[in-house]
Amino acid sequence: MIFVENALGQYILYYDILARLESDRRLYLAIRQETYSELFQEPIGKILLENQRLCLLVFDSKREVVVQWIP
16 A cells, blocks of 8 residues: 555656646556556545546556556
8 A cells, every 4th residue: 555655646746747837748647457456446546536636547467458548
């Protein structure tokens, strides 16, 4: 969970900077499919997605493919 907290902290930092410097761009956080299943299918993870500040790119690390984009 500490990794996720660190990643979200960095995401928020980059999100705020990008919003000011290049507001037409969208920032995505790339996460493994396992992490998505463990965190973002739980109630607290769903809250993070509902506020629409967090955009995710979910990938399968074994097949090395993107499985879902969540704007």
